[in-house]
Amino acid sequence: MAPAQVSTAAVGDPLVDLLLESLTRRKATGQVVQPGDAGRAAARWMADAGVARAVLAGDPLVDRIGLADALRREGIDVLTWPTGLGKRESMGLEGPIDVCGVTVPARAVAERGTVVLEASAGHGRGLDVTSRHHVALLPADRIVRTLGEALALTYADGRAAPSAVSLVSGPSRSSDIEKISTLGAHGALTEHVVIIR
Amino acid sequence: MRTCLSDAVAPSVWKASKRVLERCGVTVKVPRAQTCCSQPAWTAGHPDQARAVARHTIKVFSGPEEVVVPSGSCAGMVVHAYPEMFRGQPEEEAAIDLARRTIELTQFLAKHDLDPGPGAPGPVTLHDSCHMLRVLDESRSPREALAKGGCEVREMQHTDRCCGFGGVFSINFPELSGRLGEEKARAAVESGAREVVSCDLGCLMHIVGVAHREGIPLRARHVAEVLDR
Amino acid sequence: MSTRRRRADGGVAYLDVQGTLRERTVDALRDRTLRGNLDTAATSWGESRDAMREGYGLDDMRERAREIRRSNIRNLPALLAEMQANVREAGGTVVRAADGAEACRYITGLARARGVKVVAKSKSMATEEIKLNEALQDAGIEVVETDLGEWILQLANEHPSHIIAPAVHLNREQVAALFREEAGTDEVPDDREGLVAHARVRLREKFAEAGIGVSGVNLGVASTGTVCVVENEGNARLVTSQPRIHVAVMGMERVVADWDEAAHILQVLPMAAIGQDAANYVNLITGPRREGESDGPEEFHLVIIDGGRGALRGTEFEEALSCIRCGACLYSCPMWRSVGGQAYGSPYSGPIGAVITPLLEGPSSPASRDLPFMSSLCGACGEACPVGIPLQDLLVRARARSSSPATRASGLAFRAWSRLWRRPGTYRAWMAGWRLMLRARGKDGWATDLPGPGAGWTQVRDMPTKWPPRR
Numbered sequence: 001m002a003p004a005q006v007s008t009a010a011v012g013d014p015l016v017d018l019l020l021e022s023l024t025r026r027k028a029t030g031q032v033v034q035p036g037d038a039g040r041a042a043a044r045w046m047a048d049a050g051v052a053r054a055v056l057a058g059d060p061l062v063d064r065i066g067l068a069d070a071l072r073r074e075g076i077d078v079l080t081w082p083t084g085l086g087k088r089e090s091m092g093l094e095g096p097i098d099v100c101g102v103t104v105p106a107r108a109v110a111e112r113g114t115v116v117l118e119a120s121a122g123h124g125r126g127l128d129v130t131s132r133h134h135v136a137l138l139p140a141d142r143i144v145r146t147l148g149e150a151l152a153l154t155y156a157d158g159r160a161a162p163s164a165v166s167l168v169s170g171p172s173r174s175s176d177i178e179k180i181s182t183l184g185a186h187g188a189l190t191e192h193v194v195i196i197r
Numbered sequence: 198m199r200t201c202l203s204d205a206v207a208p209s210v211w212k213a214s215k216r217v218l219e220r221c222g223v224t225v226k227v228p229r230a231q232t233c234c235s236q237p238a239w240t241a242g243h244p245d246q247a248r249a250v251a252r253h254t255i256k257v258f259s260g261p262e263e264v265v266v267p268s269g270s271c272a273g274m275v276v277h278a279y280p281e282m283f284r285g286q287p288e289e290e291a292a293i294d295l296a297r298r299t300i301e302l303t304q305f306l307a308k309h310d311l312d313p314g315p316g317a318p319g320p321v322t323l324h325d326s327c328h329m330l331r332v333l334d335e336s337r338s339p340r341e342a343l344a345k346g347g348c349e350v351r352e353m354q355h356t357d358r359c360c361g362f363g364g365v366f367s368i369n370f371p372e373l374s375g376r377l378g379e380e381k382a383r384a385a386v387e388s389g390a391r392e393v394v395s396c397d398l399g400c401l402m403h404i405v406g407v408a409h410r411e412g413i414p415l416r417a418r419h420v421a422e423v424l425d426r
Numbered sequence: 427m428s429t430r431r432r433r434a435d436g437g438v439a440y441l442d443v444q445g446t447l448r449e450r451t452v453d454a455l456r457d458r459t460l461r462g463n464l465d466t467a468a469t470s471w472g473e474s475r476d477a478m479r480e481g482y483g484l485d486d487m488r489e490r491a492r493e494i495r496r497s498n499i500r501n502l503p504a505l506l507a508e509m510q511a512n513v514r515e516a517g518g519t520v521v522r523a524a525d526g527a528e529a530c531r532y533i534t535g536l537a538r539a540r541g542v543k544v545v546a547k548s549k550s551m552a553t554e555e556i557k558l559n560e561a562l563q564d565a566g567i568e569v570v571e572t573d574l575g576e577w578i579l580q581l582a583n584e585h586p587s588h589i590i591a592p593a594v595h596l597n598r599e600q601v602a603a604l605f606r607e608e609a610g611t612d613e614v615p616d617d618r619e620g621l622v623a624h625a626r627v628r629l630r631e632k633f634a635e636a637g638i639g640v641s642g643v644n645l646g647v648a649s650t651g652t653v654c655v656v657e658n659e660g661n662a663r664l665v666t667s668q669p670r671i672h673v674a675v676m677g678m679e680r681v682v683a684d685w686d687e688a689a690h691i692l693q694v695l696p697m698a699a700i701g702q703d704a705a706n707y708v709n710l711i712t713g714p715r716r717e718g719e720s721d722g723p724e725e726f727h728l729v730i731i732d733g734g735r736g737a738l739r740g741t742e743f744e745e746a747l748s749c750i751r752c753g754a755c756l757y758s759c760p761m762w763r764s765v766g767g768q769a770y771g772s773p774y775s776g777p778i779g780a781v782i783t784p785l786l787e788g789p790s791s792p793a794s795r796d797l798p799f800m801s802s803l804c805g806a807c808g809e810a811c812p813v814g815i816p817l818q819d820l821l822v823r824a825r826a827r828s829s830s831p832a833t834r835a836s837g838l839a840f841r842a843w844s845r846l847w848r849r850p851g852t853y854r855a856w857m858a859g860w861r862l863m864l865r866a867r868g869k870d871g872w873a874t875d876l877p878g879p880g881a882g883w884t885q886v887r888d889m890p891t892k893w894p895p896r897r
């Protein structure tokens with residue numbers, strides 16, 4: 001069940017290193033790859049996590065890194081948002097259980113391990129949270145240090161506010177039973193960020 | 198300022214405070230006409246009745262001297278609540294002036310770098326009374342005073358937690374108040390010291406009263422009494 | 427402890443709560459499991475929060491948070507107007523409700539009009555305050571709480587114990603028993619992971635059925651008309667994205683001016699609430715789904731509740747409106763950690779609950795007028811508050827405003843006290859008499875049975891008649 005060893009060694013870029021450190025604290029994982037390796041690395045991580053189906057954000061980056069082909073080579077079923085699935089299947093009540101939502105964050109906040117997901121035609125609001133696993137494909141130049149900087153960019157003057165923005169900081173978690181943190185309450189049980197330099 | 202609790206239960210506390218100050222070379226006046234800072238009525242939700250008594254206190258302490266109080270709670274009342282109590286009243290200026298001149302006993306010792314000489318050797322454990330800690334924002338001065346006097350302090354767990362006294366609260370919710378007092382008394386004994394000291398007599402009466410009822414072997418003295426001997 | 431029953435009016439306090447406040451504290455003190463659970467919770471909160479204070483300088487962040495919230499409350503009418511205009515601009519509907527009854531009428535009416543049978547809810551104190559669940563159930567609509575803790579409480583038929591951690595007073599075995607009963611099978615695991623996984627599946631079924639999702643609002647951002655819903659489980663995202671209609675219920679004071687302010691408050695909130703630098707999910711919602719988008723609600727309704735808040739502006743209680751409902755004052759409060767939230771008998775418990783419940787209910791409401799007295803005024807709440815509300819001062823002011831037979835009686839007593847204690851001669855005479863009485867009552871240096879108000883003292887403790895006291 002545990003994903004394969006992923007190198008989280010520092011890469012010397014302070015924002016990238018800080019993000020990796022914060023992701024670990026938030027019980028998420030992260031790895032840094034070259035653009036040419038991104039598709040293969042993401043597919044490899046999903047295969048190791050036991051993913052049966054991936055639902056990909058409709059984003060040019062996903063095509064650019066050749067993710068769909070890499071996933072098929074790993075034997076993983078591929079759907080692209082919007083999936084056209086029925087409500088029960090899109091909520092994981094029917095069909096395969098080990099589904100992975102693949103998102104492309106608009107930004108990430110290094111100091112607290114947050115990815116910023118903006119809803120759009122190609123990017124559903126529930127993409128990461130309805131699935132059991134969540135992989136985020138993050139170009140390194142989208143990393144900022146603080147939440148304030150990220151929100152200032154998201155809601156910049158003259159830009160229409162997205163209908164929905166999700167700040168995701170680690171896998172779903174509940175402390176409602178005996179105040180002890182337990183993962184996978186409603187949303188994803190695992191979160192992996194592939195940082196593309 | 199003698200404080201009404203000291204008048205009612207432990208005159209030895211204000212007398213010890215006076216001796217400690219005099220040993221430091223301070224000239225101490227204890228106005229005979231003083232009564233109470235009015236906190237009981239204020240916290241019980243009767244500001245008009247409180248103001249009537251506080252007005253008297255302002256008059257009694259109208260001189261230019263610093264007003265030293267052997268209680269973090271009474272000092273906190275004057276320092277923190279008097280300005281609010283007299284906002285928009287004729288005595289507002291006098292209330293603010295008194296608030297500026299009022300100081301708790303160990304804070305006074307620390308402020309003027311006074312050393313009353315050797316006190317009791319201890320060991321004791323120190324209860325941080327809430328008003329000392331959070332209204333006056335002070336936890337160092339009693340420890341410094343005790344250390345200077347050569348008294349060993351063994352810190353208890355959660356010394357910053359409330360003992361459950363709370364003035365009228367102790368009578369309105371005796372069971373809850375008693376439970377917190379018991380926790381405090383047990384924490385005090387677990388420190389290894391057999392005596393709990395504090396800058397506030399109210400907390401001490403409560404803690405030691407619960408300890409006596411519950412059969413917990415604990416003595417209590419005011420900081421001034423420990424510094425005095 | 428308390429059970430949900432039908433109640434008639436729209437008050438804030440739970441009217442089905444049994445006994446006096448003091449009796450409820452006595453009941454709660456007898457419950458050893460409850461005390462153990464509360465202590466575990468409060469202690470782990472304290473440790474995490476202390477780490478935040480060191481790591482991020484939370485104490486310094488408080489000053490700015492306080493300024494932001496105070497200015498928000500000062501500018502409230504303008505901010506609400508801006509918020510309202512921007513939500514409408516984004517295609518949402520805004521309703522201003524004067525009280526809980528009006529808000530409930532709107533939401534039940536909407537459910538009926540759209541033929542909705544099941545409503546899925548994420549955690550919201552405001553809906554607890556307006557008793558929305560009861561209103562929907564009275565209208566024949568099924569309501570499902572989807573926050574794990576709230577769902578557990580719904581199954582247990584209880585009210586929340588804490589703003590952030592509602593089921594903090596129940597342990598794992600108690601939860602497993604509730605789940606078995608709900609599922610009608612013994613096939614429910616009793617380890618924590620298993621319980622969480624079980625709830626995940628049961629509740630997804632409900633999400634798939636629900637026609638309306640109801641969420642609370644942690645913050646409204648006026649400049650863009652965005653509501654912020656902060657959570658850790660992911661259920662609020664499902665509530666706000668899966669059903670066809672999303673209804674967000676917001677207390678009118680929860681609005682900030684812009685994203686600069688919002689960023690600061692959104693950082694302070696999880697630090698104070700759970701001792702973490704981020705909540706797992708923050709959902710920022712600006713109107714319904716847009717053209718071309720294939721998920722998200724088709725309708726977005728923002729219900730803004732006054733419920734007595736507006737009247738607090740400009741009063742000595744105005745700062746209570748700064749509250750961001752983080753629950754830090756509850757965890758820090760020695761009373762709350764001794765008896766839990768349910769003993770308060772109102773949705774808002776702890777120090778902030780003891781201040782605002784009687785303010786929203788009125789000073790003579792039997793259900794809440796005693797709440798401000800359940801405090802030793804130790805000040806731990808004010809110290810813990812991330813937006814710098816002087817809670818201990820507000821508690822004292824709330825006491826002065828409370829009106830009950832007990833406060834009237836103590837008023838008479840303090841009138842006599844005040845006459846005695848402003849005259850040095852009578853004061854000294856009274857003190858001398860009192861010391862004589864103590865000595866007469868004392869045996870071996872202790873009095874164990876005092877008359878009058880002293881009886882409350884000697885009920886649980888002895889009174890030293892000599893000082894320093896004898897062993």
